[in-house]
Amino acid sequence: MKPETPMVDVRAVDVGYFSTKLTLARNLEGNASTIASMKPETPVVVDVRAVDIGYFSTKLTLGRKLVGNASTIATALFPSLAPRLPASMSMQTALHGKPDGSVVDVDDVNYFVGRDAILYSSGREPREVLADYSMTDKYHALMRGAFHYIAQDAKATSELVIRHLVMGLPLNTFGENRDRLAARATGEHLLPDPSNPGSMRRITVEKASVIVQPQGALVSYGTTHREIFKEGWVLVVDPGGGTLDWYVARGRLPNWQRSGAYPKSMLACAYAVADRIDPTWRDNFEIIERIDKAIRDKAPSFMTAGNTYELAPYTSAIEAVLKESTDKMVARLGSLDNLDLILFTGGGAKVYFDFFKSRNPKLTNIMFMDDDPVFSNVKGFHVAGEIMSKSRTI
Structure with a gap:
């Protein structure tokens, strides 16, 4: 049977x-x-996160952390490099050895983004200042790279939900690209899970907002210097890599007619030096970064290929860029005499502070350096997101 x-x-x-x-x-x-x-697995949910994508680096917030007895906005950054991977290289191969970063897919092309992006670079990564930078595939890849670090910090192994993401744009592209960038950020993004080869993580952005970049610095500075929101005109000067932005406000209300941006800033200063030594250096991001660092640090020289190059012979070229960009700003501002406070922020804050002071000594008493110029904008984006989400007030 x-x-x-x-x-x-x-x-x-x-x-x-x-x-x-x-x-x-x-x-x-x-x-x-x-x-x-x-x-x-149950998705990990975070309320507010912020991302600030520049030409030199991408900054992001990781939420509020308790440092001592104070609630502090934690931040991170990685270089704004997004080398394309060969079509023959799989995600698993690219992530072998657990490099610091992630492979991201944008329109069926894989890029590596993160702190170890230089390991995948061809060595020639030109940084052009583009009016539509925020609409490029590189920008999209860097944004997803920021999501990788946000998910990593939140310990989200399979799915992360960001309730509200806040980003920023220069004033000269804000009106045209604000809604397009918000739409591109909103929704689902698939990223590989570095701890589980072959698996993917879903990042869902429920809401995305975009504000002008220097407004972030004003909001951030105002959290510890409340007097900035009293009656009076405030000028925020924000020299980044690609653009010099300036933002005029009375209290919390902006004056758009006097605010603006000019597409020459710290990157143009570094290019001015490179053009006089070896124009091919423009496409070598590492050499440009060495020149930029020397300019920002007021170092007497920089080194590359075992050779030392003094900066002194190129001071006039650097100052020509500073003069051109600040002249455009002053022309848009009109009179400077009714300003009550001038705040310098951004990666090139000290360079522009010193140059502007030398040309406008009578304004010295109202000129201030931001407490945290590199992260001020992205921290301000985060605070703005909290206010918009009504999770806290300043």
């Missing part, structure tokens, strides 16, 4: 990107109707 073959009535399988669910339905020989299901 043959043994009876066990029979089942129904089975169901759901194969997804992150997990495979199946039902263990009722066995005809059993007395109970027990159904078991393999459920995906």
